[in-house]
Amino acid sequence: MRIGAISDIHLDVNEAYPVIHAICNRIRTEKLDALLIAGDISNSYHTSIPSLNRLREEAGIPVCFVPGNHDMWDKEGEFGDARKIYEIYASRSDCLCGKIIDLNEECAVIGNIGWYDYSFGTAAYSEEEYRKKEHNERVWQDSIMVNWHQSDKDFHKKILQDLEEKIAACKGKKIIVVTHMVGVPEFKVPEERPDWDYFNAFLGSREYGELFEKYKVDYSIMGHVHYRKKLLKNGVDYRCVCLNYHTEWLSGDLDQEVGEAMQVIEI
Numbered sequence: 001m002r003i004g005a006i007s008d009i010h011l012d013v014n015e016a017y018p019v020i021h022a023i024c025n026r027i028r029t030e031k032l033d034a035l036l037i038a039g040d041i042s043n044s045y046h047t048s049i050p051s052l053n054r055l056r057e058e059a060g061i062p063v064c065f066v067p068g069n070h071d072m073w074d075k076e077g078e079f080g081d082a083r084k085i086y087e088i089y090a091s092r093s094d095c096l097c098g099k100i101i102d103l104n105e106e107c108a109v110i111g112n113i114g115w116y117d118y119s120f121g122t123a124a125y126s127e128e129e130y131r132k133k134e135h136n137e138r139v140w141q142d143s144i145m146v147n148w149h150q151s152d153k154d155f156h157k158k159i160l161q162d163l164e165e166k167i168a169a170c171k172g173k174k175i176i177v178v179t180h181m182v183g184v185p186e187f188k189v190p191e192e193r194p195d196w197d198y199f200n201a202f203l204g205s206r207e208y209g210e211l212f213e214k215y216k217v218d219y220s221i222m223g224h225v226h227y228r229k230k231l232l233k234n235g236v237d238y239r240c241v242c243l244n245y246h247t248e249w250l251s252g253d254l255d256q257e258v259g260e261a262m263q264v265i266e267i
């Protein structure tokens, strides 16, 4: 069985490019049996939901996803509560949040958005400074557009607990976990980049990686950081599979970028 994984397809930012068509072509050339999407389909559920429907129709294979932080954005304040948007996604049968999806008798996929607890930040900043999500006049947009009505740390703990319950229930199986946020510090943004010693705090949590190692998860699929990387660490195969914004594509060629971003797992 061949499972493809991709994330951060940002269909609104990349609207000048036929991204869904390119992904479906890749599904066929790679002879995939299923596709996993690790979040950031677009900046609004108004775009992400119909896009997921279109992708499901055109892909011709099962497609499962987790939302990313951008999919939770509520620009117009229509919901005022990110939990309502989360529920819209989670209620779909193709959303991994709160579910275990068996790919076959031996392999299960588990997923959730993941969140951040500032554990990828540094001691140079206080908890108070991280809560502001603002540094050198740059604002982390989740602070304006995502309101969980609880602290980042509390929401992260809730997601962590859900993941642990599902992972523990799949003991003895091969496990693929999909999150939008990253779980190990090797996937932070290099701190030499201006302000990233601060903004790394909003990339995920060390506790996800610790959880994956504790339960010997086979694969961790992630997005969010807008680069691509593979890392085998303490028995977990970590894959960051971001397609990114077209402005970040080094080749300028959509098909090539989809090919480079998408990872294939054979089980």
Ligand SMILES: [Fe+2]
Pocket: 008, 010, 040, 068, 070, 224, 225, 226
């Ligand atoms: Fe993204």
